[in-house]
Amino acid sequence: MKHKALPLEMKHKALLFLLALAPYAAAFSQSPVGYAATSSQPLPSSQPQPSDTQKVITRSTMVGAGPTKILDTYLSAEHFSGTGLSFISSVERHREGKHWSTLIEHEANISSVKDRAGKQQELEAAYNLYWGKLYNWQLLDGKLRLQAGGVANALLGVIYNTSNSNNPAQARAHLNIMPVGTASYHFQLFHKKMMARYELALPLCGIMFSPNYGQSYHELFNRGNYDHNVVPTTFIAAPEWRQMLTLDCQLSRTFTLRLGYLGNMQQQDVNQLKQHVYTHRLLIGFTKRFSIIPRSL
Amino acid sequence: MKKFVLPFYLFILLLLHACVDTEERPNSPSGNFEALWQIIDEHYCFFDYKQHAYGLDWNSVYNKYKVRVNDKMDDNQLFEVLTDMLAELRDGHVNLSSPMDYGRYWAWQESYPKNFSDTLERHYLGTDYKISSALRYRVLDDNIGYIRCSSFENPIGEGNLDECLNYLMLCRGLIIDIRNNGGGDLTTAELLAGRFVHEKTLVGYMQHKSGKGHSDFSKLEPQYLEPSSNLRWHKGVCVLTNRSVYSAANEFAVMMRALPHVQLVGDHTGGGSGMPMSNSLPNGWSVRYSACPMYDRDKQQTEFGIAPDVAVTLTDAATAQNIDPIIETARRLLTE
Numbered sequence: 198m199k200h201k202a203l204p205l206e207m208k209h210k211a212l213l214f215l216l217a218l219a220p221y222a223a224a225f226s227q228s229p230v231g232y233a234a235t236s237s238q239p240l241p242s243s244q245p246q247p248s249d250t251q252k253v254i255t256r257s258t259m260v261g262a263g264p265t266k267i268l269d270t271y272l273s274a275e276h277f278s279g280t281g282l283s284f285i286s287s288v289e290r291h292r293e294g295k296h297w298s299t300l301i302e303h304e305a306n307i308s309s310v311k312d313r314a315g316k317q318q319e320l321e322a323a324y325n326l327y328w329g330k331l332y333n334w335q336l337l338d339g340k341l342r343l344q345a346g347g348v349a350n351a352l353l354g355v356i357y358n359t360s361n362s363n364n365p366a367q368a369r370a371h372l373n374i375m376p377v378g379t380a381s382y383h384f385q386l387f388h389k390k391m392m393a394r395y396e397l398a399l400p401l402c403g404i405m406f407s408p409n410y411g412q413s414y415h416e417l418f419n420r421g422n423y424d425h426n427v428v429p430t431t432f433i434a435a436p437e438w439r440q441m442l443t444l445d446c447q448l449s450r451t452f453t454l455r456l457g458y459l460g461n462m463q464q465q466d467v468n469q470l471k472q473h474v475y476t477h478r479l480l481i482g483f484t485k486r487f488s489i490i491p492r493s494l
Numbered sequence: 495m496k497k498f499v500l501p502f503y504l505f506i507l508l509l510l511h512a513c514v515d516t517e518e519r520p521n522s523p524s525g526n527f528e529a530l531w532q533i534i535d536e537h538y539c540f541f542d543y544k545q546h547a548y549g550l551d552w553n554s555v556y557n558k559y560k561v562r563v564n565d566k567m568d569d570n571q572l573f574e575v576l577t578d579m580l581a582e583l584r585d586g587h588v589n590l591s592s593p594m595d596y597g598r599y600w601a602w603q604e605s606y607p608k609n610f611s612d613t614l615e616r617h618y619l620g621t622d623y624k625i626s627s628a629l630r631y632r633v634l635d636d637n638i639g640y641i642r643c644s645s646f647e648n649p650i651g652e653g654n655l656d657e658c659l660n661y662l663m664l665c666r667g668l669i670i671d672i673r674n675n676g677g678g679d680l681t682t683a684e685l686l687a688g689r690f691v692h693e694k695t696l697v698g699y700m701q702h703k704s705g706k707g708h709s710d711f712s713k714l715e716p717q718y719l720e721p722s723s724n725l726r727w728h729k730g731v732c733v734l735t736n737r738s739v740y741s742a743a744n745e746f747a748v749m750m751r752a753l754p755h756v757q758l759v760g761d762h763t764g765g766g767s768g769m770p771m772s773n774s775l776p777n778g779w780s781v782r783y784s785a786c787p788m789y790d791r792d793k794q795q796t797e798f799g800i801a802p803d804v805a806v807t808l809t810d811a812a813t814a815q816n817i818d819p820i821i822e823t824a825r826r827l828l829t830e
Contacts, residue, residue, distance in 0.1 A: 268516065273774045274533055276518060313521060316593075316778025360591075360780050361772035409712065411537060411703030411785045413769055419681055420700065422715040436512035464514035469705055473514045 252489040255289045257443075257455055259482030265308035266475040267321055271367050271408065272358040273312070277319045281308030283459065283478045291333065293488075300348065300377075302327040304461070306476055321474060323354030323369060325461075327398070329377055344379040348398060352463070356474075363413050367472070371430070371465075373403030373437065392445040400432040410469045428467045435465040445484050453484045521776035523567045530576055530590075530781060531556050533773045538583065539787045540768060541708040543795050548584070552708075555582045569777075573597065580781075585797070586740055587770040591780040602737065602764045602799070609736040609761045609808045610673045614818040615642065624661065627654040628682075631662065638825050639665035643686070646678030646742045652724055655689055659725045667730040667828025669821065670750075673760065677741025680769070687749040688722040690731055690756060695719045697749040699789040714793065719749055731756045732824035735802055740764040745788060748800060752791050757827060758802040760820045765799035 265281040283306040291298035304325040311318050329348025336343065354369035377398040384391050408417060409424045416422040428434075443457030457480040464473040519525040519532075535552055544550040559579040563572070573590065577597030580588045590597030619642060623632040627650045630642040639662030662668060670686075687697075699714040733750045735758050744763045750756045768784020775781060790796050806823045 268514075270516060273772075274516065274529060275774050275776065276516075312774060312778055313776065314778030317774045317780070358772075360774065362770055362782055363785070364771040409702060410705055410710070411539065411771070412712070413702065413771065413786050415680065415769065416700065416702060416715070416786065420715065420717065422700065422712075424702070424704070424712050433512075436514065464512075466514045471514050471516055 251293045253291050253293060253486060254489065255287075255291075255484065255486045257285070257287045257482060257484045259283075259285045259455060259457065259480040261285065261457075261459060261478030261480035263476065263478040265306075265310055265321065265477075267308070267310050267319055267356060267473070269319075269356050269367050269470075269472045271470050271472070272319065272356060272361060272364060273317065275312040275317065277310035277312050277317070279308055279310030281306050281310075281321070281476060281478075283476065283480075285459065285480065285482070289331075296333050297346075298331050298333055298344070300327065300329045300331055300346075302348075304459075306478075308476070318359045320357045320359070321354065323352060323474070326351045327375075329375075331377065331379065340383045342379075342381040344377075344381075346377055347401075348375050348377050349373070350375055350398070350403075354474075356472075363415060366414075367408075368406060368414075369472075369474075371403055371405035371435070373405075373430070373435070374401045375399060375437070375439075376401055390447040394441075394443045394445070396439075396441045398439045400430075400435055400437045402432070403430050403435065404428065405430050405435065405465060405467065407465070407467050407470060425468060430465065430467065434467055435463075437461075437463045437465075439463075441480075443480070453486075455482045455484045456480065457482075519776050522565045523563050523572045524565055526572060526775045526777050526779070527560065527563045527576065527579075529775050531559075531579070533775075533781060534580070534583070534588075534783055535708075536706040537703065537771065537773065537785055538588075538783050539703055539711075539785055540583070540585065540795075540797055543787075543797065544584065547798070550582065550584075555579060570594065573779075583783075585768070585784055586764065586766050587768055587782060587784045589780075589782045591782070602766075603740070606737040606761070607807060608674075608738070609820065610738070611808060611813055611818065614808075614813060614816065614821075617816045618818060618821060624658075626658045627651060629654060629658050631658050633662065633665055634669075634825065636825055636829060637664070637666050638828055639668040640671065640821075641668065642671045644672075644675055646675065646680075646682045646746070648682075649679065650682050650686060652685070652722070655686065655722075656725050659689060659727055663725075665729075667732070667825075668727055669732050669734060669824045669828070671734040671821070672739055672743050672746060673734050673736040673820075674738045675740075675743035675746075676738060677743050677766065680742045680745060683742045683746040684719065684749070685722075687719055687746055687753075689725070690727050690750065690753055691719045691721045692726060692728070693721060695752060696791050697752040698745075698791055699793055700786060702786040711787075714789065717788070719752070729755070730828050732759045732827055733757070734760045734820050734824060735763050736761040736820075737764050737799070739799075741766040741770075744796060744799060748788075748790050748796050751800065751803070757804060757824075758800070759804045759824045759827065760802050760806055762801050762805075763796075763799035765797050767796040 261283040267277045285304050287302040289300050308321040327348045331344040331346035334343040350373040352371045357366045375398040379396040381394040439461045441459045445455050447453045459478040461476045519529040562575045581599045623630050628648040697719045698717045701712045701714050704710045704712045767788045769786040770782045771785040772782050806820045812819050
């Protein structure tokens with residue numbers, strides 16, 4: 198059977214039609230979340246060809262373990278130390294050709310700590326959400342990327358003392374604005390593409406929940422007796438800082454290993470109550486970078 | 495740009511040295527003594543009241559007991575000194591917990607007649623009484639309802655109270671016997687009291703420490719008893735008390751005393767009006783102390799208990815005849 202050749206005008210229309218369908222086809226074939234085009238190349242040097250409308254997304258998932266140190270004078274005058282686990286998921290969205298990127302990080306951790314005598318125990322759990330905007334500078338022919346901006350940090354958590362009576366737990370909740378800066382450097386080692394990244398977030402101001410000095414939660418929640426329980430904070434009253442150092446190593450076209458360290462020093466001194474939760478974590482996880490091609494291409 | 499560099503570095507240095515921390519006492523007998531004295535000094539809520547009541551001076555207490563502490567003491571000796579020091583506070587809510595002993599001051603009940611007999615309790619309750627959670631109840635021969643509530647440790651639900659009051663509904667009056675009730679959950683005590691109030695009623699005040707100073711307190715917050723939306727008791731009530739009525743049970747007595755159709759019968763209550771909180775020492779021992787004082791509706795302290803409306807005591811002669819004069823007085827008051 199002989200095929201009949203299509204007219205030139207119809208060929209052009211068919212080509213345009215196929216081009217219009219391409220992003221959808223790619224989305225269904227390559228990404229369960231509907232991204233139009235994915236790239237398994239994790240490092241910027243192996244990025245797909247940038248275009249004005251291309252959005253590059255870097256998604257990292259890590260777990261970590263390490264020491265935790267806790268002081269909460271509402272629960273005990275003693276310092277507690279132990280170990281904890283953390284889960285960190287971060288997504289950075291950056292549109293090629295634009296200077297601003299969006300960073301979203303979820304950090305959840307649990308810890309079990311004891312006092313120095315080993316007789317008292319506290320359990321700690323916390324969830325931190327970081328959302329922020331970062332300005333990007335590309336230096337050294339794209340090998341070095343600097344970012345600076347700010348993030349909003351929302352924390353929900355609890356410290357539970359297994360021995361106490363009417364003050365068995367301390368609720369933790371705050372909303373902080375934190376200046377943040379990052380530096381990422383791309384290089385090759387052992388014929389592998391690598392990226393070292395350092396991130397530092399510092400406190401500026403915020404608001405937090407705290408019972409008053411000797412106030413019981415019974416007064417707060419059963420009686421509704423509130424007393425200076427929503428407290429504005431600055432870097433003086435809540436001198437927190439959070440730093441993360443990671444090393445990405447591209448092991449294959451589809452897998453980039455991420456190793457790192459996270460130090461999160463959360464502190465507050467309000468209502469004459471002192472609290473610090475220091476977490477140090479060795480991290481391991483993976484990173485994926487992919488891009489979205491908009492439908493209007 | 496350069497003019498911002500130096501302040502930025504100074505800011506970073508300031509943050510890196512701005513640790514929120516406290517001084518750790520050494521884990522030695524003297525270190526534990528100092529830690530305990532300081533915890534009480536900064537958190538205990540009755541210093542001013544007890545200074546007026548019996549001349550308590552916490553600084554003098556330090557000097558008195560400091561000389562009894564040395565770093566060669568063993569744990570038992572240290573525990574004895576620390577417990578003796580805490581006993582100066584004359585507070586049943588102040589305790590020292592160690593693996594070997596539980597330090598306490600119980601003179602508020604041990605130095606007085608009990609005014610309660612297990613034998614008489616068994617005689618009046620019999621064997622066919624009903625049990626609903628922490629409540630044991632029955633109808634006495636003269637159609638007076640009798641509820642024995644020996645603790646607020648276990649929760650009492652609305653359903654328990656509905657069943658109990660429904661069963662006693664046709665009684666002429668009600669006796670609530672809280673003798674020997676050492677307290678428990680204050681919310682449970684309020685739940686029970688809410689069955690005997692018919693409009694929002696001021697029953698007391700509460701405050702908490704707002705700082706480390708002995709006189710640093712929040713303002714007094716009025717405490718209201720809200721009527722239950724379930725079955726409520728409208729007839730006369732007698733609440734039976736003795737010296738072992740303490741803490742949440744003492745608060746129950748304070749709340750009930752504020753109601754017009756309620757009389758307290760028996761002995762003075764034990765007190766314990768400071769809601770306790772806990773802390774710990776370098777050696778891991780737990781210390782409990784009164785932290786949030788509660789007052790009656792006239793803003794008077796109830797830390798050392800309250801007097802009954804009708805004072806009655808048990809006698810050996812009556813006990814020998816299986817008669818509880820406190821219950822009998824309540825029955826008479828309710829039937830008059």
